[in-house]
Amino acid sequence: MPITASPEVLDFLASRRSASALTLTSPGPEAGELDMLLRLASRVPDHGKLTPWRMIVLEPAAKTEFAARLEALALGRNDAKAAAKLAKLKTPPMGVAVISRPRPSEIPEWEQLLSSAVVCANLLYAATAMGYGANWITDWYAYDPEAMTILGLEAGERVAGYVLIGTAKEPPLERDRPDWTGLVSRWSA
Numbered sequence: 001m002p003i004t005a006s007p008e009v010l011d012f013l014a015s016r017r018s019a020s021a022l023t024l025t026s027p028g029p030e031a032g033e034l035d036m037l038l039r040l041a042s043r044v045p046d047h048g049k050l051t052p053w054r055m056i057v058l059e060p061a062a063k064t065e066f067a068a069r070l071e072a073l074a075l076g077r078n079d080a081k082a083a084a085k086l087a088k089l090k091t092p093p094m095g096v097a098v099i100s101r102p103r104p105s106e107i108p109e110w111e112q113l114l115s116s117a118v119v120c121a122n123l124l125y126a127a128t129a130m131g132y133g134a135n136w137i138t139d140w141y142a143y144d145p146e147a148m149t150i151l152g153l154e155a156g157e158r159v160a161g162y163v164l165i166g167t168a169k170e171p172p173l174e175r176d177r178p179d180w181t182g183l184v185s186r187w188s189a
Helices: 007-015 031-041 060-076 080-084 109-129 145-151
Strands: 053-058 094-100 133-137 158-168
Touching: 007 109, 031 053, 031 094, 031 109, 053 060, 053 109, 060 080, 060 094, 060 145, 094 109, 109 133, 109 158, 145 158
Parallel strands: none
Antiparallel strands: 053 094, 094 158, 133 158
């Protein structure tokens, strides 16, 4: 396939914003839309073609049950703060957990982890381009061993992020962006 300029993609990237997870409501993507989002999310750089990631779809009923189990875990630890943090997971109609699963290879694990992060970014971008609000989050349940067991992770797997998707009740706010000019240097010999 030839590479062609795509000014509309540049415009999209220049104005892209994450929607607050707490503003995402139904409807979420329909089955065909979700399939397209997952297909687009998987079109990432993947040195060695290892596919060092997978996705777990959390459709409405399943997401509700998953959040209920996480809440029981938090409350069983008398951790009301952790239970309250589940609002970002509970509110949107749909979520996708992107799971990093590095493979034994000569390809460094770091590169494999980066590939899973790009899956999160592609999913976020694709959902936004489809007209949905989306937010990429992590929180205690992305790192907690018992929460990872509830999600069904295998040994060596980690949550790269939860991408939450729905219809934004309000336009996403712009946030301060870094002055990129102060973050760039040019190497010279």
